[in-house]
Amino acid sequence: MAEAIVAAYDGSAAARRAVDHALALAKARGAPLVVAHVLEWSPYSFLTPEEIAERHKRRSEEITRAQSAVLAPLVAELSGRGIEVETVIRYGHVAETLCEIASEHGAGQIVIGRTGHSTLASRIFGSVAGSLAQMAPVPCTIVP
Amino acid sequence: MKRRFETRALAGAAAATFLAGAAQAQTLDETINSAFATSTGWFVTFIFSNFPGTSFPWIVGWLVIAASVFTVYFGFIQFRVLGHSIALVKGDYSDPKDAGEVSHFQALATALSGTVGLGNIAGVAVAVSIGGPGATFWMILAGLLGMASKFTECTLGVKYRNEYPDGTVSGGPMYYLTKGFAERGMPGGKVLAVLFAVFCILGSFGGGNMFQANQAHQQLSGVLGEYPGWITGVIFAAIVFIVIVGGIKSIARVTEKVVPFMAVLYCGAALVIIVMNIGNIGWAFGQIFAGAFTEMGIAGGAVGALIQGFRRAAFSNEAGVGSAAIAHSAVRTKEPITEGFVSLLEPFIDTVVICTMTALVIIFTQQLVIDPETGLYVMNEATGRIATVGDTSGVGLTSAAFGSAFSWFPYLLVVAVVLFAFSTMISWSYYGLKAWTYLFGEGKAQELIFKLLFCCFVIVGAAASLGPVIDFSDAAIFAMAVVNIIGLYVLMPIVKREVESYLSRLKSGEIRKFT
Numbered sequence: 001m002a003e004a005i006v007a008a009y010d011g012s013a014a015a016r017r018a019v020d021h022a023l024a025l026a027k028a029r030g031a032p033l034v035v036a037h038v039l040e041w042s043p044y045s046f047l048t049p050e051e052i053a054e055r056h057k058r059r060s061e062e063i064t065r066a067q068s069a070v071l072a073p074l075v076a077e078l079s080g081r082g083i084e085v086e087t088v089i090r091y092g093h094v095a096e097t098l099c100e101i102a103s104e105h106g107a108g109q110i111v112i113g114r115t116g117h118s119t120l121a122s123r124i125f126g127s128v129a130g131s132l133a134q135m136a137p138v139p140c141t142i143v144p
Numbered sequence: 145m146k147r148r149f150e151t152r153a154l155a156g157a158a159a160a161t162f163l164a165g166a167a168q169a170q171t172l173d174e175t176i177n178s179a180f181a182t183s184t185g186w187f188v189t190f191i192f193s194n195f196p197g198t199s200f201p202w203i204v205g206w207l208v209i210a211a212s213v214f215t216v217y218f219g220f221i222q223f224r225v226l227g228h229s230i231a232l233v234k235g236d237y238s239d240p241k242d243a244g245e246v247s248h249f250q251a252l253a254t255a256l257s258g259t260v261g262l263g264n265i266a267g268v269a270v271a272v273s274i275g276g277p278g279a280t281f282w283m284i285l286a287g288l289l290g291m292a293s294k295f296t297e298c299t300l301g302v303k304y305r306n307e308y309p310d311g312t313v314s315g316g317p318m319y320y321l322t323k324g325f326a327e328r329g330m331p332g333g334k335v336l337a338v339l340f341a342v343f344c345i346l347g348s349f350g351g352g353n354m355f356q357a358n359q360a361h362q363q364l365s366g367v368l369g370e371y372p373g374w375i376t377g378v379i380f381a382a383i384v385f386i387v388i389v390g391g392i393k394s395i396a397r398v399t400e401k402v403v404p405f406m407a408v409l410y411c412g413a414a415l416v417i418i419v420m421n422i423g424n425i426g427w428a429f430g431q432i433f434a435g436a437f438t439e440m441g442i443a444g445g446a447v448g449a450l451i452q453g454f455r456r457a458a459f460s461n462e463a464g465v466g467s468a469a470i471a472h473s474a475v476r477t478k479e480p481i482t483e484g485f486v487s488l489l490e491p492f493i494d495t496v497v498i499c500t501m502t503a504l505v506i507i508f509t510q511q512l513v514i515d516p517e518t519g520l521y522v523m524n525e526a527t528g529r530i531a532t533v534g535d536t537s538g539v540g541l542t543s544a545a546f547g548s549a550f551s552w553f554p555y556l557l558v559v560a561v562v563l564f565a566f567s568t569m570i571s572w573s574y575y576g577l578k579a580w581t582y583l584f585g586e587g588k589a590q591e592l593i594f595k596l597l598f599c600c601f602v603i604v605g606a607a608a609s610l611g612p613v614i615d616f617s618d619a620a621i622f623a624m625a626v627v628n629i630i631g632l633y634v635l636m637p638i639v640k641r642e643v644e645s646y647l648s649r650l651k652s653g654e655i656r657k658f659t
Contacts, residue, residue: 039244041243041244043238043247043249043250044247044249044250045250046250046257046401047246047250047254048254048570048574049254049470049471049474049570049571050388052246052250052251052254052474052475053312053313053574055244055245055246055476056245056312057310059244059245090243091243091244092243
């Protein structure tokens with residue numbers, strides 16, 4: 001079977017375009033599709049004492065929400081298209097985590113969307129798509 | 145943290161104000177002061193009384209002896225595991241699957257922002273100006289010993305925390321005193337836990353709140369000119385309200401972010417000043433060691449230096465008080481001992497690094513006046529301190545020392561003091577809340593009552609110079625240590641079992657790095 005294709009998905013329209021592109025590729029190659037949803041998280045960020053106490057609870061809520069509101073509708077839509085679809089939810093630095101997911105699944109390609117317009121912040125700090133293009137271990141397609 | 149000296153100085157300043165306006169009718173402040181002083185004075189006097197025949201406060205002895213006992217009992221654990229502690233904070237041993245949970249780094253940073261405060265800036269200046277450079281030596285020693293107390297209490301805090309079905313956690317001395325004592329079949333755990341909770345609530349209103357608001361106002365009015373304290377109080381209370389009641393965490397996150405930045409900037413500036421005066425290095429360390437062991441003309445000689453140094457360290461890093469055990473108990477870890485290892489870095493950073501920087505800058509920039517003929521320090525008889533170049537003390541002395549190298553630094557110091565005060569308040573609001581819910585039960589209504597009360601005390605603290613009230617809440621914080629350390633003595637064998645098991649598994653390779 002062909003190498004898997006990882007598509008980053010956060011529920012946005014840009015991400016949806018990426019999934020559609022990845023889907024077409026997967027179909028053409030007969031490859032499985034991995035839909036990855038990464039929640040931005042740094043273990044070095046700062047939290048208040050109260051946030052620390054509630055963190056475990058919040059994390060479970062966030063994962064449940066991501067599963068039910070973001071991934072489940074997409075999976076329901078993609079089922080029956082003859083493509084093997086797997087979903088992954090992770091916490092971490094978005095670009096780095098996508099690379100990890102790609103290596104773990106032995107994926108041959110990462111597909112990610114971009115919003116198109118560049119904000120001041122992304123000009124200074126870089127965007128997810130930008131950093132992914134620089135660090136991806138496999139070919140990376142950025143869907144406009 | 146809380147400084148009895150500054151409190152005293154404050155009360156003194158307040159008294160002077162009152163004397164100046166003696167013709168005025170008795171103010172509300174005075175009424176509260178006198179009522180409070182008569183009813184709680186005995187408690188304050190008891191907590192801060194000296195060992196008979198000395199000028200050494202027994203509570204400082206209690207903290208330092210406990211720290212020494214834990215250091216010996218755990219075989220100098222703070223030096224043996226320092227490298228491993230740093231690896232834990234870096235996340236080398238964190239399971240990547242746990243991403244999104246509270247990391248060791250986050251628990252440490254939050255606990256630190258509760259202890260790093262005015263004590264590191266003003267308290268050290270007071271200690272050095274009374275005890276001379278020798279106080280630095282004893283302060284560092286007490287800071288190193290305090291690491292063992294912190295290690296013991298934070299391990300227990302995680303081990304005996306309560307985890308609720310919804311995934312939230314509550315931990316701290318209240319829980320290890322009850323559960324730990326029950327486990328060892330010892331009576332009295334519940335009584336100690338309730339006492340601890342009561343003292344913790346009082347301490348959170350006082351030293352963790354009113355005192356901070358009061359000092360922040362002193363600093364602001366020093367820069368902006370005199371204005372009524374209630375204005376600062378209302379602004380501070382509103383911000384605290386938004387954070388703790390409104391749940392707008394972004395403001396707190398900003399300060400939590402700025403505080404470590406300030407701490408790094410502070411230490412960086414201190415290092416630059418030390419390098420600028422590097423020619424004094426031999427002399428400065430000569431003064432520190434000579435002052436630690438010999439008569440240098442200061443009040444009480446070497447013993448005076450020891451008292452000041454120990455006192456400063458104990459009051460600054462809160463090791464043994466039990467507050468850090470509350471802060472650290474929420475971390476996600478399978479091994480409670482790892483949080484103990486991480487927490488022992490706290491007194492190191494707070495006292496051995498930051499407090500020492502303040503002391504070194506004051507010594508290196510030669511703020512303390514020396515008699516050129518005798519080589520001894522010149523005493524200012526009126527204040528009982530060593531005379532300083534600009535005749536300053538407390539924050540003023542630190543400000544003058546840094547200002548001698550960077551003229552803009554005093555302004556930055558004001559910002560730092562205000563932010564440190566704010567982050568200390570946020571931390572203590574949580575400690576008090578945990579004690580409150582321990583006594584009155586978990587629930588939204590109970591929490592709201594405490595949080596509203598907490599905001600009211602911010603205004604009171606900034607508006608008034610309530611010396612006796614603040615004395616009382618300082619005493620409450622140290623009363624926490626009395627209760628907590630009794631518990632630590634009883635429960636330390638449990639911690640020892642954990643350490644031995646963990647370290648043997650670490651050695652055998654059962655516990656491995658993930659990266």
